[in-house]
Amino acid sequence: MAQTKIGVIGGSGLYEIEGLQDAVWVKVETPWGAPSDEVLTGRLDGVEMVFLPRHGRGHVHSPTEVPYRANIDALKRLGVTDVVSVSACGSFREEMAPGDFVIVDQFIDRTFAREKSFFGTGCVAHVSVAHPTCPRLGDACETAAREAGINVHRGGTYLAMEGPQFSTLAESRMYREAWGADVIGMTNMPEAKLAREAELCYASVAMVTDYDSWHPHHGEVDISDIIAILMGNADKGRAMVSRLPALLGADRAPCPHGCDRALDHAILTAPERRDPDLVAKLDAVAGRVL
Numbered sequence: 001m002a003q004t005k006i007g008v009i010g011g012s013g014l015y016e017i018e019g020l021q022d023a024v025w026v027k028v029e030t031p032w033g034a035p036s037d038e039v040l041t042g043r044l045d046g047v048e049m050v051f052l053p054r055h056g057r058g059h060v061h062s063p064t065e066v067p068y069r070a071n072i073d074a075l076k077r078l079g080v081t082d083v084v085s086v087s088a089c090g091s092f093r094e095e096m097a098p099g100d101f102v103i104v105d106q107f108i109d110r111t112f113a114r115e116k117s118f119f120g121t122g123c124v125a126h127v128s129v130a131h132p133t134c135p136r137l138g139d140a141c142e143t144a145a146r147e148a149g150i151n152v153h154r155g156g157t158y159l160a161m162e163g164p165q166f167s168t169l170a171e172s173r174m175y176r177e178a179w180g181a182d183v184i185g186m187t188n189m190p191e192a193k194l195a196r197e198a199e200l201c202y203a204s205v206a207m208v209t210d211y212d213s214w215h216p217h218h219g220e221v222d223i224s225d226i227i228a229i230l231m232g233n234a235d236k237g238r239a240m241v242s243r244l245p246a247l248l249g250a251d252r253a254p255c256p257h258g259c260d261r262a263l264d265h266a267i268l269t270a271p272e273r274r275d276p277d278l279v280a281k282l283d284a285v286a287g288r289v290l
């Protein structure tokens with residue numbers, strides 16, 4: 001049976017995790033450039049784990065400049081099977097309060113200044129992202145969060161904005177009232193799309209820091225308020241992550257939702273028309289089918 005390897009992408013406030021056995025920071029090179037930082041590898045409860053700080057230690061990369069393709073490639077290259085994305089977010093729902101976690105299951109992608117695919121001229125592929133997150137991995141995140149005593153909401157739509165500025169009041173109201181988004185952040189796209197292209201199970205845990213700017217009693221979003229909440233959220237995020245290995249187990253059955261077979265029928269470019277340079281770059285991401 002295949003072995004589980006959990007990849008955790010830590011967002012704002014979550015730049016390391018503790019308690020890994022044989023923990024070592026490792027530099028990974030990818031055909032898509034350097035990932036956000038070195039990755040922390042180790043084992044917890046007999047399960048291999050890899051941690052990558054999305055913005056780099058010390059928060060170096062802006063949401064637009066995070067090297068999303070290199071990050072996902074690096075995790076895949078290291079043998080990661082399941083990616084848990086942990087992110088700060090604003091909330092559009094009264095009941096999704098600062099300090100709560102939301103297991104996101106849908107996205108609205110409003111980003112526009114990022115590379116969104118590993119594929120392109122010389123190797124064209126179309127994967128489905130109708131269901132962009134993995135329910136099996138979401139189950140584990142939900143259980144882990146509940147066990148850690150976190151107020152967790154299952155299901156929610158994450159509006160991915162370009163940033164780095166926060167939304168205007170008009171945008172905030174539109175996303176909430178007309179578009180039905182539940183939370184807002186700047187990083188889960190194209191991350192989730194790339195994880196699907198790389199045949200990785202992907203779950204997004206959004207940690208609420210604020211009510212964006214729509215809320216009549218909370219005023220506009222303020223970075224100093226966010227930072228105050230972020231620190232507590234990061235501790236809760238670590239508590240959740242530390243429970244995942246025991247819940248997922250070391251032996252891994254194929255994903256019942258097909259995340260790990262997303263490329264089975266996705267590549268359209270005829271073998272004789274494929275660009276050998278691009279095919280070489282896809283060795284980790286799509287090596288299974290190329």
Ligand SMILES: CSC[C@H]1O[C@H](OP(=O)(O)O)[C@H](O)[C@@H]1O
Pocket residue numbers: 010011012013054055062063086087088089163185186187188226
């Ligand atoms: C902390 S303020 C905005 C910043 O926080 C979120 O980052 P991440 O998703 O990596 O946790 C948000 O997307 C912005 O990048």
Ligand SMILES: Nc1ncnc2[nH]cnc12
Pocket residue numbers: 088089090091161166167184185186209210211212213221226
């Ligand atoms: N209100 C907000 N908008 C976008 N990204 C965020 N990250 C945390 N809070 C946010």
